[in-house]
Each structure stands twice: as structure tokens, then as C-alpha cells.
Amino acid sequence: xxxxxxxxxxxxxxxxxxxxxxxxxxxxxxxxxxxxxxxxxxxxxxxxxxxxxxxxxxxxxxxxxxxxxxxxxxxxxxxxxxxxxxxxxxxxxxxxxxxxxxxxxxxxxxxxxxxxxxxxxxxxxxxxxxxxxxxxxxxxxxxxxxxxxxxxxxxxxxxxxxxxxxxxxxxxxxxxxxxxxxxxxxxxxxxxxxxxxxxxxxxxxxx
DNA sequence: CCAGACGTTGTT
DNA sequence: GTCTGG
DNA sequence: CCAGACGTTGTT
DNA sequence: GTCTGG
Numbered sequence: 001x002x003x004x005x006x007x008x009x010x011x012x013x014x015x016x017x018x019x020x021x022x023x024x025x026x027x028x029x030x031x032x033x034x035x036x037x038x039x040x041x042x043x044x045x046x047x048x049x050x051x052x053x054x055x056x057x058x059x060x061x062x063x064x065x066x067x068x069x070x071x072x073x074x075x076x077x078x079x080x081x082x083x084x085x086x087x088x089x090x091x092x093x094x095x096x097x098x099x100x101x102x103x104x105x106x107x108x109x110x111x112x113x114x115x116x117x118x119x120x121x122x123x124x125x126x127x128x129x130x131x132x133x134x135x136x137x138x139x140x141x142x143x144x145x146x147x148x149x150x151x152x153x154x155x156x157x158x159x160x161x162x163x164x165x166x167x168x169x170x171x172x173x174x175x176x177x178x179x180x181x182x183x184x185x186x187x188x189x190x191x192x193x194x195x196x197x198x199x200x201x202x203x204x205x206x207x
Numbered sequence: 208c209c210a211g212a213c214g215t216t217g218t219t
Numbered sequence: 220g221t222c223t224g225g
Numbered sequence: 226c227c228a229g230a231c232g233t234t235g236t237t
Numbered sequence: 238g239t240c241t242g243g
Contacts, residue, residue: 001215001216001217001226002226003215003216003226003227004226004227005226032227034226034227034242034243035226035227035242035243036242036243037243057214059213059220060220061213061220061221062213066241067213067214069241069242069243070213070214070215071213071214071215072214072215072226073214073215073216073226074214074215075214075215082213082214083212083213083220083221083222083223084213084214085213085214086221087220087221102226103226104226104227106217106218113227115226115227148214151215151216163216163217164215164216207226207227
């Protein structure tokens with residue numbers, strides 16, 4: 001799955017990933033982004049903007065804000081079936097910016113978990129596939145924008161440590177993923193597990 | 208019909 | 220909002 | 226995902 | 238051990 005990641009690149013380098021998209025404000029460098037915190041995204045509805053939203057999807061119909069902490073990931077395999085996601089796949093897709101994510105390897109019979117960081121050889125930031133939504137807090141009238149990260153089965157490389165991984169959208173497909181004129185069924189292939197030539201994985205002591 | 212859930216992961 | 224379970 | 230809390234009563 | 242908050 002994907003429950004922690006980093007975004008330490010400069011705002012300028014992040015903007016380079018998606019020409020024409022500009023950041024609202026400079027983004028802070030962060031090594032350990034946790035669910036419920038702000039994440040940097042490009043949303044399908046706002047074609048020229050990079051903005052922060054909260055990690056943990058709150059569907060627009062939700063009565064309880066607490067649902068967010070359960071909705072940090074969405075399985076690619078069942079996106080079009082699940083009530084929480086099926087209405088979003090054709091209308092509210094997003095890209096989530098990162099330059100490395102963490103997975104924990106569980107060691108059988110020792111109860112220990114070893115964190116690993118996964119990133120690319122060039123050190124550049126890259127993008128996860130996500131879904132987003134807007135939710136109105138009835139008490140205050142505030143609109144909250146939230147997102148979830150789509151996961152898929154681990155590729156051969158990642159399966160050394162874990163059975164799931166986030167969906168990564170390559171450079172040439174980023175604009176397609178954000179284009180809601182393209183149906184999800186025509187993009188579903190992007191969520192399938194595949195190998196990456198320059199992916200690096202390293203065990204770390206601590207995040 | 209209404210009431211209640213709406214999710215993923217990992218472990219057994 | 221929509222589906223599932225009772 | 227991990228880290229940290231996990232509780233009540235009565236008094237200020 | 239399990240739930241909550243970040």
C-alpha cells in the first residue's frame with residue numbers, strides 16, 4: 001500500500017513535471033507525509049493549478065469527517081465497484097506529487113517491520129494516481145478538498161518487501177489522467193502493475 | 208421497506 | 220448518493 | 226502507514 | 238491488543 005511518502009523537491013522542480021501548472025504557494029520540503037496531512041496535487045477540475053489537499057478521501061455525501069482516515073488508499077482492482085470511488089473515476093481524478101515513498105517489510109516470526117524508501121535513480125519527483133472529492137462541513141460551511149492514493153499489486157521488484165504499491169503515472173500519461181474527457185476504462189491500463197527500469201529501494205533505519 | 212455502511216492492509 | 224443486509 | 230494512547234472524578 | 242490522530 002502507500003501509507004507514508006516524501007516530497008522534498010523544490011517547487012520549481014515539481015512544476016516541471018506538469019508544464020503549464022503552477023503552485024499556489026511554495027511547498028515545504030517534507031520527508032514524512034502522513035495520512036490526514038496536506039499533500040500536493042493536480043486536480044482534474046483545475047487544469048493549471050498545483051494545490052494542497054488533505055490526504056484521506058471524504059466523499060461528498062459523508063456525514064462523518066472521520067471516514068477520511070479509512071480512505072487513504074483505493075484498490076485499483078475494485079475502483080469501479082466501490083460506492084466510495086466508482087462515481088469519482090470518470091470525474092475526479094488527480095495526480096499526487098512525491099519523490100519517494102515508504103513500504104514496511106514485515107519479517108515473519110520476529111514481529112519486526114523494516115522500513116524501505118523507494119525512489120527513482122534520477123532523484124526527480126514523480127506522480128501517484130489518485131481520486132479526489134469535495135466535502136462540505138455542515139457546521140461551519142467550509143469546503144474540504146481531499147484525496148486518496150490508488151494502489152495496485154506489487155511488481156516483481158517491489159514484491160521483495162511488500163505485496164502492494166502505489167500506482168505511478170508516467171510523464172507521458174499525466175495529462176491524460178487529469179483529462180475527464182477520457183473515460184476511465186480507456187486509462188485503466190495505467191493502474192496495472194508493471195516494472196520500472198530505474199526504481200531504487202533501500203532499507204532505512206527510521207523515516 | 209429502512210438502517211447502516213461506504214476502506215485497505217496484513218495476519219490467521 | 221447508492222448499495223447491501225436484514 | 227506509524228506512534229501513542231488506552232480513564233474518571235472532583236476541584237480550580 | 239486495539240483504536241485514534243497525525
